[in-house]
Amino acid sequence: MNIGIIVYSLTNHTLTAATRLKEKLSADEHEVTLERAETVGPAKPQFENAELKTKPPVDGYDALVFACPVRGGTIPSPMKRYLEQIPSLQDKKVACLVTHFFRREWGANQVLAAMQALCESKGATVRGTGDVRWFSLHRKQQIAQVVENVSQLYGS
Numbered sequence: 001m002n003i004g005i006i007v008y009s010l011t012n013h014t015l016t017a018a019t020r021l022k023e024k025l026s027a028d029e030h031e032v033t034l035e036r037a038e039t040v041g042p043a044k045p046q047f048e049n050a051e052l053k054t055k056p057p058v059d060g061y062d063a064l065v066f067a068c069p070v071r072g073g074t075i076p077s078p079m080k081r082y083l084e085q086i087p088s089l090q091d092k093k094v095a096c097l098v099t100h101f102f103r104r105e106w107g108a109n110q111v112l113a114a115m116q117a118l119c120e121s122k123g124a125t126v127r128g129t130g131d132v133r134w135f136s137l138h139r140k141q142q143i144a145q146v147v148e149n150v151s152q153l154y155g156s
């Protein structure tokens, strides 16, 4: 399967988890591309309303994973704007992944639901979602679990 992983990440937590996922999906013999959605200017929370510098195209992928942090209980503005401008996700198998600080109920669940709704509004079938609570003592296990769960969605 041709899989695109599109990541928005400021301090590289989400990028790290997405990179692990790329390694696993590649080992499962999928063709995997990881691309970043980024804004112009400094990569800092106070500049997140800046214009998108990169808008990775989604054409050509059978499946997509969208990954970002939780930001004030919502989708970070760049990822939201990126998802909103995608023309169509019709027939794409999508998974959504977030990293976060607080318990799931304090933002991660809401962000995953919002990402899912945005992707479905573009015609995607959302196969699954996952989260990593970054400063948990069990972070390594959580990343491994998310990677395993997403890789199972796409088979090998």
Ligand SMILES: Cc1cc2nc3c(=O)[nH]c(=O)nc-3n(C[C@H](O)[C@H](O)[C@H](O)COP(=O)(O)O)c2cc1C
Residues within 6 Å of the ligand: 008, 009, 010, 011, 012, 013, 014, 015, 045, 068, 069, 070, 071, 072, 073, 074, 099, 100, 101, 102, 103, 106, 107, 108, 134
């Ligand atoms: C401005 C700001 C707001 C945040 N808001 C939340 C939040 O509402 N809920 C939460 O669980 N974590 C929150 N976090 C923590 C980040 O989601 C977490 O550190 C994440 O792993 C960062 O990912 P990144 O390095 O890929 O950007 C916030 C972090 C920042 C800087």
